[in-house]
Amino acid sequence: MPDLWRVPPQAWRGLSPQLRRLRRLLLAAGALPAAALAALVGGTLLGPPGLLAALAPLGAAVWAWHAIGRAWDAWRYAERDDDLLVQHGVLVRRLAVVPYGRMQLVDVTAGPLARRFGVAQVRLHTAAATTDAVIPGLAPAEAARLRDALAERGRDRAVGL
Amino acid sequence: MGAVAASVLRNFVEEISARGVLITLLLLLPTASAYGYCAWRFTRYRVGAESIRLETGLLFKRFRDVRLDRLQAVEIAQPLLARAAGLAVLRLDLGGAHDGDEESGTSLSYLSLERARTLRAELLARAAGVAPDIGEAPERPLTVVPPGRLAASIALSPAPWLALAAAFVLITPALLTGTFAGFVAVAPALVGVWRTSFRRFASGYRFTVSESPDGLRVRGGLLNRAHHTVPHGRVQAIRLRSSPLWRWPGWVEVQINVAGEARSMLLPVAPRAQAVALIERLLPEVDLGAVAMLPPPGRARLLAPLRWRHIRCGADDRVFVTQSGRLWQRTEIIPHLKVQSIQVVQQPLHRALRLADVHLDCTGGPVRIRAGLRDAQEAYRIAAAQAERSRLGPHTTLTTRTDRLDDPPPTRAEYDPQLAAVCAPKYGPAG
Numbered sequence: 294m295p296d297l298w299r300v301p302p303q304a305w306r307g308l309s310p311q312l313r314r315l316r317r318l319l320l321a322a323g324a325l326p327a328a329a330l331a332a333l334v335g336g337t338l339l340g341p342p343g344l345l346a347a348l349a350p351l352g353a354a355v356w357a358w359h360a361i362g363r364a365w366d367a368w369r370y371a372e373r374d375d376d377l378l379v380q381h382g383v384l385v386r387r388l389a390v391v392p393y394g395r396m397q398l399v400d401v402t403a404g405p406l407a408r409r410f411g412v413a414q415v416r417l418h419t420a421a422a423t424t425d426a427v428i429p430g431l432a433p434a435e436a437a438r439l440r441d442a443l444a445e446r447g448r449d450r451a452v453g454l
Numbered sequence: 455m456g457a458v459a460a461s462v463l464r465n466f467v468e469e470i471s472a473r474g475v476l477i478t479l480l481l482l483l484p485t486a487s488a489y490g491y492c493a494w495r496f497t498r499y500r501v502g503a504e505s506i507r508l509e510t511g512l513l514f515k516r517f518r519d520v521r522l523d524r525l526q527a528v529e530i531a532q533p534l535l536a537r538a539a540g541l542a543v544l545r546l547d548l549g550g551a552h553d554g555d556e557e558s559g560t561s562l563s564y565l566s567l568e569r570a571r572t573l574r575a576e577l578l579a580r581a582a583g584v585a586p587d588i589g590e591a592p593e594r595p596l597t598v599v600p601p602g603r604l605a606a607s608i609a610l611s612p613a614p615w616l617a618l619a620a621a622f623v624l625i626t627p628a629l630l631t632g633t634f635a636g637f638v639a640v641a642p643a644l645v646g647v648w649r650t651s652f653r654r655f656a657s658g659y660r661f662t663v664s665e666s667p668d669g670l671r672v673r674g675g676l677l678n679r680a681h682h683t684v685p686h687g688r689v690q691a692i693r694l695r696s697s698p699l700w701r702w703p704g705w706v707e708v709q710i711n712v713a714g715e716a717r718s719m720l721l722p723v724a725p726r727a728q729a730v731a732l733i734e735r736l737l738p739e740v741d742l743g744a745v746a747m748l749p750p751p752g753r754a755r756l757l758a759p760l761r762w763r764h765i766r767c768g769a770d771d772r773v774f775v776t777q778s779g780r781l782w783q784r785t786e787i788i789p790h791l792k793v794q795s796i797q798v799v800q801q802p803l804h805r806a807l808r809l810a811d812v813h814l815d816c817t818g819g820p821v822r823i824r825a826g827l828r829d830a831q832e833a834y835r836i837a838a839a840q841a842e843r844s845r846l847g848p849h850t851t852l853t854t855r856t857d858r859l860d861d862p863p864p865t866r867a868e869y870d871p872q873l874a875a876v877c878a879p880k881y882g883p884a885g
Contacts, residue, residue: 297838375845386805390796390837392844420713421794421815423822452791 298378300371312430313365315410317358324354370428375450377417377443379426389426394450395419399440403433415439499562501576506546508562520560522581524548526713527669528574529682532567537679542570545682546577547712578668578683593666597732599674599722603705604658607723608651610699617646658722663732670736672720680717688712689736690792691821692720694729694785701783708732711819718820737773737789745770747777753807754827767812767825767836774814774840776825786823790843792816798837800830812836 327350335346360383368381376392396417403413413436417426431439498509508518527547536542541564548560565573608614621643628637661674669685690711700706706729708721721729730742747766755762766777774793776786797813804810810833814823825836 297834373841376841382800384802386798386800388798388834388837390841392795392841394844395794417795419794419815420817422818423813423815424795425797426795 298371298373300373300378305369305371307369308365308428308430309412309432309435311410311432312412313361315407315412315430316361316365320354320357320361324350324357328354365430368429372439372442375446377426379417379428387425389424391417391419391424391426392450393443393446394452396443396447399443399447401436401440403436417443494564497562501573501580503580506577508560518560520546520548522577525577525581525685526688527682527684528577529680529717530567530570530574531681532675532679534677536564537677539564540567541565542567544570544573547682574683578685581685582668593664593671595662595664596735597663597721597724597728599658599661599724601655601659603723604655604661606703607700607705608654610703610705611650611697612699614647614651617643617650621647654722658719661719661722663721665735672717674722682717684710684712689789690819691786691788691816691823692733692736693787693821694726694733695779696726696783698781709820710736711817711821713817733787737787740770740772740787740789742773742775742787745773745775747775750827751809751829754809756807757803757809758827762827765826767828769836769839774823774825776823778826786821788814788816788821788823790840793840793844796837796840798833800833805830810834812840814840 328347331350332344332347335343337343339346363383364381367383367386368379370377370379375394376390379389379391381387397420398418400416400418401413402416407413407430411432412430413433415428415431415436418424428436428439492512493510496510496512500507500509504523505519505521508516508520510516510518525546525548529545529547531543531545532541533543543561543563544565546560546562562570562573621640624640624643625637627633628640656676656678657680658674659676662672664671664673666683669683669688671681671683673679673681690713692711693709694706695709696706700723704726705723706721706726707719707723708729709718710720711718721732724732734740734742745768747768750762750765754765758765761778761780764778764780764783766775768775769790772789774788774790778784778786793814793816795815797815798810799813800810804827808830809827810830812825812828812833814825816823825833828836
């Protein structure tokens with residue numbers, strides 16, 4: 294596919310590793326208490342063998358840990374001369390192409406936790422509500438650079454409705 | 455809880471007397487009239503060279519400057535009562551989100567019909583950069599929907615009959631047993647009958663599409679007459695749809711997406727040739743018959759055994775066209791310039807069969823364009839070609855396609871010369 298889009302492999306950029314860390318931390322914060330609770334309930338009901346009940350949440354957490362990694366890996370974007378490509382999804386693969394001339398605005402958002410981890414989300418809006426071009430985790434400096442670059446190119450190429 | 459509510463309600467009902475109602479009305483009527491008078495008195499507008507300023511509100515004043523070059527459409531509506539009084543509402547449609555046109559202060563109510571007409575002509579003339587006192591632009595009717603055909607088209611569509619059958623099924627036990635509970639249950643079904651038949655008839659009654667220098671004029675309606683103008687080049691996407699029984703008289707319904715415009719009906723029912731002629735007038739230099747429509751690969755049959763035969767997509771140098779649907783056959787058309795973004799979506803099952811969908815996103819409305827179940831490589835090539843067309847922009851024309859339907863179907867590499875250029879050197883002949 295790279296030859297189809299004429300994007301050299303190194304021009305594809307990925308997400309910030311901080312996003313993966315943030316998501317995995319949230320996962321751990323949910324999974325460990327769940328495992329403890331399962332062990333407690335299993336242990337009181339069935340005695341020592343019931344402690345194995347903790348394995349179910351832990352197993353799910355291990356799977357989710359890998360899923361987060363794969364989703365993070367699959368998310369990438371590339372700035373071409375006249376449009377932005379955003380590719381994501383492991384099960385359902387999606388590729389969005391947004392021409393700069395059609396962008397109406399670029400949102401950069403970061404929640405309190407995300408700010409602490411230094412990740413920001415960039416979302417592109419066009420006149421179509423169905424446009425689905427989101428880059429969920431970028432370092433704030435990169436997010437700001439991308440926002441400014443997109444806004445500038447959008448200005449140069451703007452097309453009316 | 456229920457018992458308490460019931461007793462409160464009973465007390466309330468018992469306390470309603472004729473005198474109470476009269477006093478309430480006596481108080482309410484002047485208040486309402488005073489409010490209506492003030493709302494009318496304190497609504498002003500002024501038309502400037504570049505904008506129209508609206509001023510509304512008695513206590514909470516609101517000033518709104520509507521830039522004329524942002525005007526997407528100007529519509530004259532006549533609700534039933536206003537129509538009886540010879541008044542009209544002028545609605546100004548701006549691009550972007552429609553967050554409740556009435557509330558957002560972009561409507562002027564009420565003007566006399568005559569005044570509304572001249573004001574609309576003036577606004578449209580100013581928006582188009584013509585002398586403002588040019589008067590209402592002349593118009594030439596393109597299509598009129600005769601009421602007989604409209605009634606026949608509703609009778610030939612399944613929805614009213616289904617709603618009627620549901621109403622009948624619900625009402626039968628009530629008629630047999632003589633209880634009235636069944637009549638209550640039947641109310642939603644009757645609403646369904648109303649929505650699917652009478653309202654469609656009322657809104658499509660004497661539907662007229664005419665052409666004028668400032669755009670396409672669409673008007674129609676039995677009780678509430680609506681009248682709006684779609685400026686040239688503002689049509690974002692078009693859909694032709696026919697219900698199963700319409701295929702026998704060869705009728706289609708035409709809907710359009712217009713940015714910032716809630717109304718989407720362009721023609722409630724028309725013979726296909728007439729609809730196609732109208733579309734070709736909307737999109738000049740487009741010949742729908744000449745767009746080469748390509749079927750999906752044979753393995754797509756596994757996922758859509760019945761629909762497979764009817765799925766098509768194709769493009770020429772101006773529009774992208776998709777066809778789908780077995781019973782409700784649809785044709786969707788989008789000019790390349792109106793494509794806002796492009797997506798290639800691959801579900802897990804699709805990936806197993808090396809298939810993918812291409813979505814072309816356009817502004818809000820009933821028309822969605824998706825080319826389903828394409829070969830995955832082809833889907834990415836379609837997306838790349840669309841991106842390339844966006845890049846070339848409105849002022850560059852692409853090389854014109856010359857193949858017609860009677861030519862042998864093109865191979866994938868010949869699908870589009872532009873595609874071949876994009877795909878070079880791997881997928882097509884080099885340059």
